[in-house]
Amino acid sequence: MILITALFFGFVSAVIGILPPGLINMTAAKVNIKEGKRSALSFVTGAILVIFFQVYLAILFAQFIGERPQVVVLLREVGCGIFSLLTIYFLAIAKTPKKIKGKIKKQRISTRFFLGMLLSALNFFPIPYYVLVSLSLASYGWFSFETLSIFIFVFGAVLGSFLVFYSYISFFSKIESKTDFFMRNMNKIIGSITGVITLITLFNIVKYYLK
Template identity: 50%
Template sequence: MNYFLPLILGFTAASIGVAPPGLLNMTAAKVSAVDGRNRALIFALGASVTVLFQTYVAVLFAKFIDRNPDVVILLQEVGLFIFIGLTGYFFWAGKKKKKTQAEELKIKSKTSRFFLGMLLSFLNLLPIPYYVFLSVWFSRKGWFFFNQSYIWLFVLGTVVGSFLMFYLYILFFKKRETTEPSFLMKNGNYIIGTVTGIISVVTLIKILKS
C-alpha cells in the first residue's frame, strides 16, 4: 500500500480548501495584525486541532453520509444559521466604539486564542461535507481506502495543510508597531462579516438547489 498518497491527498485538499479568504484564515490574519504573530499562531493551532476531529469524523462516516443526502442538507442548514449569526455579530462588533488600549489589553489577557481558534473552527461546519465528498471520490478513484492507517494519514495531511495556510495568512499581517491602525485592524470585523455573509449566500443557494 502507498501510505504516502493519503498524506498528500489530505494536504492538497486542505490547502485548496483553506487558501481562499474565509472565517478562520481572515481571523488568524486579524489576530496577527492586532495581537502579534505568536498569539495568531496559537489561534491557528487551536483551529487545526478542531480540523483534526472534523476531518476524522467526516472520513469515518463518509460512506454513511454519502448514502444519506439528507444528512448533508441538514449540516448545510445548520451551517447557514450559524454563519448568518456570525455575520450579524461581526458587523455589530465593527460598529462598536473603539476601546482604549488599556481596556483592550485587559480583555486580551483574559482571552485564550487557542480556544477561540477551536471554537470558530468548530462552528465552521463546511469542512465536514467537503471532506466527506473528497474522501468518497478518492475512494472511488482507488486512491484512498477506509482503513485506520489511510484515514489517520489523510487527517494528518489536512491538519498540516490547514496550519500552513493559516501561517501564510499570518505572515502577511504582522503586528503594527506604529500608532496608526492598519486597514485590517480598523475593518477586520467588517471583512470577516462579509466573508461569512458570502458563505451564507453560497450555502443558501446549495440548499435551494438540493
C-alpha cells in the same frame, strides 16, 4: 503508494477548503497584526486541534455510509435539497457580507488558543466537506479506509490547514486588498459552487434510479 496519496490529497483538500478568506483565517491575521505572531499561532493551534477531530470524524462517517449504499442514496437526496436551498439563498437572498472593522482587544495567549478552538468548532463545513472528499477519493481507489491511511490523510489535512493559516498570518498585509474582492463576491462564489454540487448530485441520483 496509497499512503503518499492519502497525505497528498489530505494536504491539498485542506488548502482548497481553507484558502478562501473566512472567519478563522481572517481572525488569525488580525490577531497577528494586533498582538503579534505568538498570539496568532496560539489561536491557530486551537483551531487546528478542532480541525484534526473534525476531519477524523468526517472520514469515519464517510467509511460508515460508504459501506451502506442505501444510506449514500438517502444522503444524496437530502444533500441535493439542502444545496438547492443554499444556492437560491446565496444567489438571490443573501446580502453582501461587510468587511469586519472591529478592533481586537489584546488577550492572553491561552485565551487566543481557546478562541481558536471555539471558532473552529462553530464551523461545521469541514465535516461534510471531508466526507465528500474521502468518499470521492475512495471511489477512484486513491484512498483507503484503513487506520494508517486515515491518520495519514488527517495529518496531511492538518499540515495543509496550518500552511494556509500561517500564510495569512505572514502575508496578510500583501493580500489584504484582494480579500475585498472575495468579500464582495463571496455569495456568488458560494452560490455557484453549491449550484454545481446540486447538479452533480442530481445527476448521480437520476443515474442511480435509471439503473
